[in-house]
Amino acid sequence: MNFRPSIVAFLCNWCAYTGADLAGTSRLHYAPNIRIIRVMCSGRIEPTFVLKAFQKGADGVIICGCHPGDCHYQEGNYKCLRRFKLLHKYTQQMGIEKDRLRLEWISASEGKQFAELVNDMTKTLLSMGPSKVKSSLEVEHLNN
């Protein structure tokens, strides 16, 4: 069976989402595996969002915000970075491989970088195979 990784991406409204939009308007080709969720700021992204994505079957999660120093709300992206680091330590403890969760800074002009990020993440996930989070929760019910 062909494995088609599904990636959930949380993009901030001001830089990353505009960057993704630019990738589209520039007609760049990139992997169709991404599902974008727009939030006002990367500082809005709660660990719950990421954990829910994995629980519901995402194979990978990307978080994108403005470059450090460029946040529309001054320091939301720094808050995002701190949370991300802590969350990343937790998800690895829970057996979710490191590369399934990524944080990247994408500015409004970086459509090309966004397309490359999606392609790169898709490639990584293809080599890793499907995430086992959802199935381990399902097996739990079947076994018991």
Add this chain to the structure above:
Amino acid sequence: MPAEQTNPKPKLKLAIYWGSACGGCCVSVLDTHETLLDIVAAADPVFWPIALDIKYKDVEQMPDKSIDLTLFNGAVRNSENKHIAQLLRQKTKILVAYGSCAYMGGIPGLANFFGKEDIFNRAYIESESTNNPDHVFPATKYTVKEGVLEIPEFFNDVLPLNKVVDVDYYIPGCPPQSERLIEVFTAIVSGAELPPPGSVVGANDKTNCEECKRKKSDNKTIDRFYRPWEIQDDKETCFLEQGVICMGPATRGGCGVRCVEGNSPCRGCYGPPPGSEDPGAKMMSAIGTMINADKPEEIDKIIESIVDPAGLFYRFSLPGSILGRKVL
């Protein structure tokens, strides 16, 4: 029955059961002290393994929905726990998940960092005091000349009660504070209107920080985290402001902030506050913003001082959390 019809206020039938539990929840019922006399005046315990010799087959013979209130404490760890959970659901009008283990998995739920195989290997082969050269593991069935012996099947996962049966109410706590139990019990006996099924009762709607009397400032920044033994607590400043991780911001109030009053940080046994289903995620959110660094490597260094985030943030709630278990 005619005798009951003539009685203006028939006594309630009460069952208390322990699944995968330590016994502390049953003791918390006894900790109601003299109020226990009021409880037994209003309710007849019909099934309570720690106190009464009632067999499972006696419960099986009770009519459906004949038990008014069941306090189920302990998580579901094996087929016996599951069977009794299902049986009590069938026999009970109001089923309460009583205590952290029944609510979100509790301390036994930390076993979800491993699977059945790891646990059996550790317990029956690797542990220092074990001598088991033939690698004998517990079998659910064993034939002897008198017949077949059976023991419950050990599950791969620890489950909170609501993953096995429908639960009417949750009373959190490790163990629940006896005062809260009395309040809930009195409400049920008095026939007061009960909250909608699925509610957490016997607890507050705000976090522990709301009730905590320690001095708090708005500007919480942390340069390094300390484990409680690494620092001299000044006994008056917010633990988090001192760098000691306290689960207060991610924990529902109701216990009376007992641990902090005793100069120990909150460990989160009352579970997440309303509007948040995952206490660890809530805690990571709160702590993440307090870290006093902007550069990735500096942030890493501060986070290094949180040795075991998963075990610390999900001490009482791993099986009931979003991820539920470690992916093996």
